[in-house]
Amino acid sequence: MEAPKLLKILAIDDVPANLSLLGKALGEEYNLQIATSGAKGLSLAQEDPPDLILLDIMMPDMDGYETCQRLKQDPKLQEVPIIFVTALLEKHAEMKGLALGAVDYLTKPINIDIAKLRIHNLLEREQLRREIQLRESEQRLAASVFANTHDGIMITDVNNHIIEVNNAFTRITGYHREEVLGKKPSLLKSGRQSAEFYADLWKTLLIENHWNGEIWNRQKNGDLYAALTSISIVRDEQGHIHHFIGLFADITSLKNHEYDLERVAHFDSLTGIPNRLLLADRMAQALAYVKRSGNQMALCYLDLDGFKQINDEFGHEAGDQLLLEIAKRIKQCLRNGDTVARIGGDEFVLLLLELTKISECETIIERMLHVVAEPITLSGCMVSVSASLGFTLFPEDNADAETLVRHADQAMYIAKQSGKNRYHRFDPTLDRLILARGEFQAQIENALNAQEFELYFQPKVNMRTGAILGAEALIRWRHPFNGLLLPIEFLPMICESDLIVKLGDWVITQTLHYLTLWQTQGMDMTISVNIAPRHLLQADFVAQLERHFSNFPTLKPNCLELEILETAAIEDIGKVSAIMHECQKLGVSFALDDFGTGYSSLTYLKTLPANTLKIDQSFIRNMLNDPEDYAIVEAIINLTQIFHRQVIAEGVETIEHGLELLKLGCEQSQGYAIAKPMPFEALIEWSSRWQQLYQNSFMT
Secondary structure, eight states: OOOOOOEEEEEEOSSGGGGHHHHHHHTTTEEEEEESSHHHHHHHHHHSOOSEEEEESOOSSSOHHHHHHHHHHSTTTTTSOEEEEESOOOHHHHHHHHHTTOOEEEESSOOHHHHHHHHHHHHHHHHHHHHHHHHHHHHHHOGGGGGGOSSEEEEEETTOOEEEEOHHHHHHHOOOHHHHTTSOGGGGBOSOSOHHHHHHHHHHHHHHSEEEEEEEEEOTTSOEEEEEEEEEEEEOTTSOEEEEEEEEEEOHHHHHHHHHHHHHHHBOTTTOSBOHHHHHHHHHHHHHHHHHHOOEEEEEEEEEESHHHHHHHHOHHHHHHHHHHHHHHHHHHSOTTOEEEEOSSSEEEEEEEEESSHHHHHHHHHHHHHHHTSOEEETTEEEOOEEEEEEEEETTSOOOHHHHHHHHHHHHHHHHHTTSSSEEEOOHHHHHHHHHHHHHHHHHHHHHHTTOEEEEEEEEEETTTOOEEEEEEEEEEEETTTEEEOGGGTGGGTTTSTHHHHHHHHHHHHHHHHHHHHHHTTOOOEEEEEOOHHHHTOTTHHHHHHHHHHTOTTOOGGGEEEEEEHHHHGGGHHHHHHHHHHHHHHTOEEEEEEETSSOOOHHHHHHSOOSEEEEOHHHHHHTTTOHHHHHHHHHHHHHHHHTTOEEEEEOOOSHHHHHHHHHHTOOEEESTTTOOOBOHHHHHHHHHHHHHHHHHHTTO
């Protein structure tokens, strides 16, 4: 027997890996087809229309909105349901997608369980819709064949008295044919729809000759059931109403699926309390209520102290039991109208309403901290955790919901830093000062441990010969929420801490790793790395550099160049000069970065043993339009010739800049006219094309 044909889902995403987990989850139930662009997806859909389309919004050339619009313009594809898959959380993005004809949204990162329920739900509903459309047309041709259909059918006369029903009607409603003949369909009413609902139904039916929708009805035994219903008017040759035909399918199980989906979407699967999504809705309602009532609301952020140790020692199952008990204890401390939500592993947010003074809030919090800290038995052992809690008061802290959560989180962090098992109230001035010293550094360290940093490389070339001289290694932070961050967005916050040393060592290690890969490509190049002053001035800097090279024995130290800021070097020029000499004995070279922006004393230039001077890009960028910048660039180039140093211009953005620098005697450059910073794999590919690019630019 031939296996049933799988429903086909077309996934349109320029980064297919984004849907890989969902693809694996759906692969056994559906025929999944991938398109990596809007144009390709449109073409595949037109060739063989799918049953469902998963559509990414953020794509180059043709984004998801335009793709959706074109799909809906095609008569063959108008009815194909579209679900947007996106990282965009803004309300207007969702409204725009729905206005274009999309039926649902999946947000990244994708919750596989929710996604499967939604897709299954939608395809099941779509199949029911198609079946009903088909059956409606068949009813008008031959109403007598209705007896064996799976769906319930009811025929009424012009006065809406039942004149016929089928077997499925009896199966779904519990009423036999003889019990309903001559009666009106209102005997099935559940009372869940209003009089206005039925008035609108009849108005639509009489105007358009048909009505489609969902109705909750009541079976003979009193149980409610949901019916996906289609009602049509059959007219005689004169156009007068002859009778009505009602076709309905029992979709109670489908509505139960929707309820389950609602439960999964809004409540924490472990503790059963609201999750982040429902919390956002409760917060919006609470903020509106407080503005009307004039009372206060406290938003609290609670994090357990010592949960990780217990979870590691006793296992995740015991950890889940602990979280269940903690959630129960917190709920017991709250009043009617208050909310507790779990938004992370051991993180909870509380909304305390109807507060008239701060002492009410503090009384609830103190009782809660005491109850949370009481011992609990896990795996036969008595254990206990405490909690650190931060809170802020609205409308005294007159911020939006997201900011209130962040403020409470900041206050919680201070409570934890102050010794744990305590609470702290958000104070804008004090908290800003304290958090600036610790929170961001913790994020950077976590990001380093989570391998969220990457190296990009910007090539350096000789503009006269076209030779590739090497590249500069540039750090990037692929933030899980904020995307790819440039160094200026995070390095200034840690430049005075020891974390800059740890991050600098990581950059050197990664650079040497990539240099090894570069060697395997047959390319003998130099990569330069920026070194922070605090890192360079470490007592063991030279020894640590030797240890780095010992991990890569095939590399020669002359493949590495260290770039130091001119302004940083002069802070302790004697010590910096000594360290540079020691490094040069190893074979490592130095470049003086951003030259011209500091003091540029000839004594410094003579004392510091830098092999290369890098002309700061601010002068290069304006040299064609600003005579003073042009003169500075020319003077620096002349200085390098006098002192027998190499010179390289950074920030060469156009071919015109490069040609003018060649006239002045500066042959080495880096900048957008050559190439933008890129990942290592792209650098290898770019190097294979560079000579052609060079011929088409600097040689024309």
